[in-house]
Amino acid sequence: MTHYTQLVVELTILALAIFLGIEVISKVPTLLHTPLMSGTNAIHGIVVVGAMLVAGAADPDLLTGWVGFIAMILAAANVVGGFVVTDRMLEMFKKREPQKKAEE
Amino acid sequence: MGQTTSNLFYLVTIICFILALRFLSSPTTARRGNWIGAIGMAIAIVVTLAHSGMHIGWRIPVGAAIGSVFGLVGARRVKMTAMPQMVALFNGVGGGAAALVSLSEFHNMAPEPGHLHGDVIVAVVASALIGAVSFAGSLIAFAKLQELIGGRPITYPGQKFGNGLLIAGVLAAGIAMIAGSEAQWLMVVVLVGASIFGVLFVLPIGGADMPVVISLLNAFTGLAASATGFELGSNVLIVSGALVGASGTLLTLMMGKAMNRSIGNVLFGAFGQVQAGAGAAAVEGTVRSVNAEDVAIMLAYAQNVVIVPGYGMAVAQAQHAVRELADELEKKNVNVQYAIHPVAGRMPGHMNVLLAEANVPYDALKEMDEINPEFPQTDVVLVIGANDVVNPAARNDPGSPIYGMPILNVDAAAQTIVMKRSMATGFAGIDNPLFVLPGTAMLFGDAKASVLKLVSAVKAL
Numbered sequence: 421m422t423h424y425t426q427l428v429v430e431l432t433i434l435a436l437a438i439f440l441g442i443e444v445i446s447k448v449p450t451l452l453h454t455p456l457m458s459g460t461n462a463i464h465g466i467v468v469v470g471a472m473l474v475a476g477a478a479d480p481d482l483l484t485g486w487v488g489f490i491a492m493i494l495a496a497a498n499v500v501g502g503f504v505v506t507d508r509m510l511e512m513f514k515k516r517e518p519q520k521k522a523e524e
Numbered sequence: 525m526g527q528t529t530s531n532l533f534y535l536v537t538i539i540c541f542i543l544a545l546r547f548l549s550s551p552t553t554a555r556r557g558n559w560i561g562a563i564g565m566a567i568a569i570v571v572t573l574a575h576s577g578m579h580i581g582w583r584i585p586v587g588a589a590i591g592s593v594f595g596l597v598g599a600r601r602v603k604m605t606a607m608p609q610m611v612a613l614f615n616g617v618g619g620g621a622a623a624l625v626s627l628s629e630f631h632n633m634a635p636e637p638g639h640l641h642g643d644v645i646v647a648v649v650a651s652a653l654i655g656a657v658s659f660a661g662s663l664i665a666f667a668k669l670q671e672l673i674g675g676r677p678i679t680y681p682g683q684k685f686g687n688g689l690l691i692a693g694v695l696a697a698g699i700a701m702i703a704g705s706e707a708q709w710l711m712v713v714v715l716v717g718a719s720i721f722g723v724l725f726v727l728p729i730g731g732a733d734m735p736v737v738i739s740l741l742n743a744f745t746g747l748a749a750s751a752t753g754f755e756l757g758s759n760v761l762i763v764s765g766a767l768v769g770a771s772g773t774l775l776t777l778m779m780g781k782a783m784n785r786s787i788g789n790v791l792f793g794a795f796g797q798v799q800a801g802a803g804a805a806a807v808e809g810t811v812r813s814v815n816a817e818d819v820a821i822m823l824a825y826a827q828n829v830v831i832v833p834g835y836g837m838a839v840a841q842a843q844h845a846v847r848e849l850a851d852e853l854e855k856k857n858v859n860v861q862y863a864i865h866p867v868a869g870r871m872p873g874h875m876n877v878l879l880a881e882a883n884v885p886y887d888a889l890k891e892m893d894e895i896n897p898e899f900p901q902t903d904v905v906l907v908i909g910a911n912d913v914v915n916p917a918a919r920n921d922p923g924s925p926i927y928g929m930p931i932l933n934v935d936a937a938a939q940t941i942v943m944k945r946s947m948a949t950g951f952a953g954i955d956n957p958l959f960v961l962p963g964t965a966m967l968f969g970d971a972k973a974s975v976l977k978l979v980s981a982v983k984a985l
Binding site for chain 1: 537541542544545546548549550551552554555557558559561562565568569572573575577578579580581583584586587588589590591592594595596598599600602604607610611613614615617618620621622624625627628629631632641643738739742745746748749750752753754755756757758759760761762763764765766767768769770771772774775778864866871872873874876877880881883885886887888889891
């Protein structure tokens with residue numbers, strides 16, 4: 421596949437992803453907008469893939485080595501923190517407890 | 525692992541991420557969705573490690589360990605009131621990582637002639653620029669929310685002009701790179717300039733507008749990740765970035781709508797400093813003050829009670845006491861609901877999280893559009909630490925700075941009790957005519973102490 425054919429494929433994917441994103445996100449109730457935000461935060465942690473490619477380069481020069489290392493720290497904090505904090509929040513959302521009636 | 529195989533696995537990651545967002549449409553499935561997203565991320569990480577030509581060395585494991593510890597400790601320790609700062613910080617590190625990846629890509633590709641396709645260099649510049657703005661802007665947003673620096677807007681003469689000049693310079697450097705210049709210092713100009721721009725762009729924005737800013741920075745980091753995807757030819761980055769970008773953009777627009785302000789006005793208006801009180805009709809009348817015992821009687825003999833929580837409630841850490849009060853009232857067969865304004869709190873949906881933490885069942889939390897028609901049938905509204913979101917001037921005083929902002933129509937209820945520390949104005953510095961309406965009474969004092977007094981008074985009845 422030539423470079424520009426691939427570019428067109430990528431642009432197609434981008435366009436579809438944007439519309440899909442709008443579709444899916446608009447179904448999220450305002451109740452969950454904070455977890456949505458921290459959840460999407462975790463998802464953009466996918467830059468960890470890019471950070472790994474830089475940090476894992478063979479024979480990096482000084483700049484690439486250090487930049488890759490720092491990018492790796494930032495991206496790892498993003499991924500781990502994002503998913504953990506989202507889980508912590510979502511755990512708290514509970515429905516009215518049915519056991520209340522049993523107590524009465 | 526070959527390219528085709530790894531792309532196939534990345535597709536699994538993409539599906540996991542989409543499912544994660546899809547499952548967020550209900551609180552019953554949301555937690556599972558988050559796990560699916562985490563599994564997708566784990567797959568992507570393992571696949572990347574298995575890439576042919578990947579040298580794991582020490583940078584990846586050590587960097588991952590350091591970052592994970594920071595992320596884990598931060599995520600576990602953060603208080604729910606501090607969630608906006610936390611989200612801003614994670615936004616920032618994501619944007620920073622994207623910008624650094626671009627820096628290294630440019631550094632490695634530029635010296636080899638013919639290596640840089642036009643579209644790749646556009647992606648490199650975009651990712652570096654947006655990532656750096658997001659990184660620096662998020663750190664300032666964090667500092668503001670954490671109150672390391674003042675929350676009030678910071679303005680100075682020539683601000684807009686200076687910012688405009690700066691961004692023009694950054695763009696010029698970027699365009700030179702796109703035009704084929706391979707000078708490394710241009711990349712430095714883009715990164716440093718964009719970082720300074722990020723700082724200057726968030727500094728003048730007031731604390732009340734933080735929900736918009738955080739949402740916008742969220743969108744920025746998504747775009748930066750997507751651009752990084754174009755740079756590396758990685759579909760999973762393109763799609764994930766686009767999903768985040770769509771989410772951040774939607775939330776930004778929603779927040780703007782909830783405040784009835786254009787995004788441009790939020791970003792460049794330095795609200796809360798210039799307009800405060802300008803042109804708004806002065807509020808005249810007398811304020812009626814009540815004591816906790818009277819309010820307790822009113823609440824206990826009511827049928828429908830609506831609680832309007834504001835950020836003041838969270839600051840006073842009164843949410844657990846509020847929940848206790850609601851429990852006591854429910855024992856007396858009072859129907860208690862919570863009215864949540866879209867901009868209650870410091871980020872979209874923040875108030876729901878704060879109340880969920882206090883074990884308030886989420887089915888008692890009502891959105892503005894859902895609860896507004898119910899106020900005429902409501903006996904008592906309890907406003908705790910909220911001000912601007914219940915200000916009727918937004919509906920009927922065209923001179924008010926918040927005119928046109930959708931509000932909770934608490935003045936339609938039979939009785940409104942406003943719990944406030946003093947008669948000070950709200951975050952936006954605007955007078956509230958609700959306080960002098962005949963159906964309104966004020967209960968002065970610290971929110972938590974007052975609610976606890978109400979709890980014991982209701983119990984005693």
